[in-house]
Amino acid sequence: MKRKTIDVITLGCSKNLVDSEQLIRQLEAVGFNVTHDTEAPEGEIAVINTCGFIGDAKEESINMILEFAQKKDEGELENLFVMGCLSERYLKELSIEIPQVDKFYGKFNWKELLGDLEKSYDDNLKLERTLTTPNHYAYLKISEGCDRKCSYCAIPIITGKHVSRPMEEIVEEVKYLVSKGVKEFQIIAQELTYYGIDLYKKQMLPELVERIADIPGVEWIRLHYAYPAHFPYDLLRVMRERSNVCKYMDIALQHISDNMLKLMRRNVSQEETYELIRRMREEVPGINLRTTLMVGHPGETESDFEELKEFVQKARFDRMGAFIYSEEEGTYSAKKYKDSIPEEIKQARLDELMSLQQSISAEIASEKVGKQFKVIIDRIEGDYYIGRTEFDSPEVDPEVLIQRKNNTLQIGSMCQVLITNSDDFDLFGEIV
Structure with a gap:
């Protein structure tokens, strides 16, 4: 029997992301293929982890639910599930307004999703996650x-x-x-x-x-x-x-x-x-x-x-x-x-x-130009290795760009970098 694919889409903050990673680990453990935030979702099942913090975030979440509800109407999707903060707050209203969703879960009862897929939550895996971030x-x-x-x-x-x-x-x-x-x-x-x-x-x-x-x-x-x-x-x-x-x-x-x-x-x-x-x-x-x-x-x-x-x-x-x-x-x-x-x-x-x-x-x-910093390498983008100093958190802070020519760096490695230039957002450097 072909393993079904589930697309998990995470909206909002990193705290939501942790919940999604725990869910993905459980889904994979019971035999599903799982994608996360893929640009072209192709799964038979979709799970949307919503944000409900402020107006813009709520609007983004609702638009995402409606986009997948249309997929379900058009026969491209078998099941649609919604979890997270928006769902926690507006469970009854959303159930009435968007009936294409098979079930809404709150922020804390997403484990029921396993049962609704005729599987069970494995408490032995409660500390385990499938990371959606780089492995380092x-x-x-x-x-x-x-x-x-x-x-x-x-x-x-x-x-x-x-x-x-x-x-x-x-x-x-x-x-x-x-x-x-x-x-x-x-x-x-x-x-x-x-x-x-x-x-x-x-x-x-x-x-x-x-x-x-x-x-x-x-x-x-x-x-x-x-x-x-x-x-x-x-x-x-x-x-x-x-x-x-x-x-x-x-x-x-x-x-x-x-x-x-x-x-x-x-x-x-x-x-x-x-x-x-x-x-x-x-x-x-x-x-x-x-x-x-x-x-x-x-x-x-x-x-x-x-x-x-x-x-x-x-x-x-x-x-x-x-x-x-x-x-x-x-x-x-x-x-x-x-x-x-x-x-x-x-x-x-x-x-x-x-x-x-x-x-x-x-x-x-x-002011950082001419100084050296320890940098962790996150990814390769075009002609550059992209990294961060200890003063830069992923996703929200500036990055350090290092020319790839004459350098062979491993993703997740740390190296000393001399900052040679800067702009309003990022730093540019070379390996010491």
């Missing part, structure tokens, strides 16, 4: 959910309360992934710094990172999605002392004016935010900071926005993203505030902020 790096999810109450955010509505994974389980997963050739780990969660409070009654991220750093074969550890309030400062000691913990912190600050931080329910002040950045840079010399900011939240005045611009100029973030506020039903801001700032003003503020950051990023990149 992986995302490592240490918790689910979020206990924060930010005004604009639907994540706690979708994912529920924060649930930390046991430390021993995480360590075992890292050892398994190292045995498969992974040497770089992006540690992810909805909110990293809360890790351990539910299980161990205190913040345990510093100890967890130390335990992962002690595992032979772990060469780089990078931290994503920290929260500024009640930051566990011992983490900076770990970052400073452990050579395989990248001097990189991804911490979403959202805004700087006290007015906006209060309206956003961020539980942190402007003064505390500046002090946090100061301590990070003082205690971990050379640390690179990535942040995300928001414009257009209800109540944001021109004065608030001017403070935000001044903050970007003073803080000089190595990496910065920004997005426009979109009202999400069920959130505090949707219930309490009127979304009164016109879209054209929101867009203008976003453009101005990103233009400001582009100049800063270009200046910071140019």
Whole structure:
């Protein structure tokens, strides 16, 4: 009997990607051929892992579902299943609106999909994944959910309360992934710094990172999605002392004016935010900071926005993203505030902020010319090897381009690179 092919399509963040990788491992173990995010899906069955974070992400997810629903209507597809955050949040509505979908699963009950395919979930494989990333790096999810109450955010509505994974389980997963050739780990969660409070009654991220750093074969550890309030400062000691913990912190600050931080329910002040950045840079010399900011939240005045611009100029973030506020039903801001700032003003503020950051990023990149960095090689593209420094996370940060001529490099290898040039986005270098 011909093995059926299942196309798995992942939308949204790296946390969704981990779920897809676990699903793919289970599907392959029971005899299916599985493709992931292929440009030309050809499977008899499709599974779409959706995102429901903000308006644009929800629209992308719905459009993808409708595209595959049409395939099913045209007889190109036998079964269509949908899982993930959008499905978790709008299960009943989607079931009515898009009847072509055989079944919708939430974010946490996707294991039922195996049963609906007349197979069973194998608990012995729960720490195993089929990586969709290059084999040398992986995302490592240490918790689910979020206990924060930010005004604009639907994540706690979708994912529920924060649930930390046991430390021993995480360590075992890292050892398994190292045995498969992974040497770089992006540690992810909805909110990293809360890790351990539910299980161990205190913040345990510093100890967890130390335990992962002690595992032979772990060469780089990078931290994503920290929260500024009640930051566990011992983490900076770990970052400073452990050579395989990248001097990189991804911490979403959202805004700087006290007015906006209060309206956003961020539980942190402007003064505390500046002090946090100061301590990070003082205690971990050379640390690179990535942040995300928001414009257009209800109540944001021109004065608030001017403070935000001044903050970007003073803080000089190595990496910065920004997005426009979109009202999400069920959130505090949707219930309490009127979304009164016109879209054209929101867009203008976003453009101005990103233009400001582009100049800063270009200046910071140019300062790296003439310096040497350890670079991990991700792939080959045209005439170049494409790699990253410890200050660059996959998919979201700039890359290092190295001419292929006269070089023979292995994907996943690390090498010393002299930076010879830069532009607004990337660095150019040559092997030392």
